[in-house]
Amino acid sequence: MNFLQYLKKQGETNPFQSILILTAILLCSLILAQIVGGGLMLVMADIKLADLPNMLTILMKSEKGWWAMMVGQGVSSAFTFIIPGLLFWYAVEKKTFSDLSFKALPVPMVFGLIVLIHLSFSPLSGYLQSVNEGMKLPAALKGLEDLMKGFEENGKVLTEYLTTFSSTAQLLAAIVVIAVIAGIGEELIFRGLLQRKLLLITHNPHVAIWLAAAIFSAIHFQFYGFLPRLLLGALFGYLYYWSGNIWVPIFGHMFNNGLAVIVMHLVHQKKISSEIEKLDTVPMPFIILSTVLCFGLLWVFKNQTELSKEI
Numbered sequence: 001m002n003f004l005q006y007l008k009k010q011g012e013t014n015p016f017q018s019i020l021i022l023t024a025i026l027l028c029s030l031i032l033a034q035i036v037g038g039g040l041m042l043v044m045a046d047i048k049l050a051d052l053p054n055m056l057t058i059l060m061k062s063e064k065g066w067w068a069m070m071v072g073q074g075v076s077s078a079f080t081f082i083i084p085g086l087l088f089w090y091a092v093e094k095k096t097f098s099d100l101s102f103k104a105l106p107v108p109m110v111f112g113l114i115v116l117i118h119l120s121f122s123p124l125s126g127y128l129q130s131v132n133e134g135m136k137l138p139a140a141l142k143g144l145e146d147l148m149k150g151f152e153e154n155g156k157v158l159t160e161y162l163t164t165f166s167s168t169a170q171l172l173a174a175i176v177v178i179a180v181i182a183g184i185g186e187e188l189i190f191r192g193l194l195q196r197k198l199l200l201i202t203h204n205p206h207v208a209i210w211l212a213a214a215i216f217s218a219i220h221f222q223f224y225g226f227l228p229r230l231l232l233g234a235l236f237g238y239l240y241y242w243s244g245n246i247w248v249p250i251f252g253h254m255f256n257n258g259l260a261v262i263v264m265h266l267v268h269q270k271k272i273s274s275e276i277e278k279l280d281t282v283p284m285p286f287i288i289l290s291t292v293l294c295f296g297l298l299w300v301f302k303n304q305t306e307l308s309k310e311i
Helices: 003-008 016-042 049-061 063-094 108-133 141-163 167-200 205-218 223-243 247-268 283-305
Strands: none
Touching: 003 167, 016 049, 016 063, 016 167, 049 063, 063 141, 063 167, 108 223, 108 247, 108 283, 141 223, 167 205, 167 223, 167 247, 205 223, 223 247, 223 283
């Protein structure tokens, strides 16, 4: 039995209706997340309401700013993705977390394959990042392009700040927030819920996977990282579809984000060269070779997970 055949037997809510309800819950949760997460940052950093317009600048200069922002981001992420996703799944669909999977966890070797797949995918991702950053909008849209570049620069400054750690505790906290919470929440929403609903609508796994990946990439509001994130979302989508187990893409997402946090930490500690982050400088023959290797590993992954038993 494949994933689509499994879904048709589950008797879930009409997929169009489900997506509308899920969207409404997510929008309400997003507002709540900003209030709760922002409120926590204000309290932890002892910022007055009058200083709200300059909150980010004050936080980055405050001794408690890093912890306030990281805790606020973690709570906000949970309220944006995990809580609304579980609320929809349990209250609307009246199902349990285990119902997101129809196959048992694959053998441990498969998780090793996921690590190798991500490592071999990195050069292609870096190349696409450089292509994406080089894109220019028409002259008529220069205002929009400047706005997007401004968002991108602000995002880079914030990322640099949040991934500069003064202690092991900060590194571990960043891994929990950026890798674990984000990995569980985003995969729950975009693969566990949205992709399955799109699969029920389209009856085509490839269309469902790429649509969910496009939405996943767009929702980050980072135009100059859209292409690599689109492929990353599709990669997670195929991992979910072939394995039939939601913990597989969650593991992939956590590994991807966790590795990025650790690499940035090592760069800031000057234990590895900053050139390792500039994957756009990798020679094209190596990019092609690693991409072929990535597809080969995906083929092995697909064959291995087909042997997994249904729950």
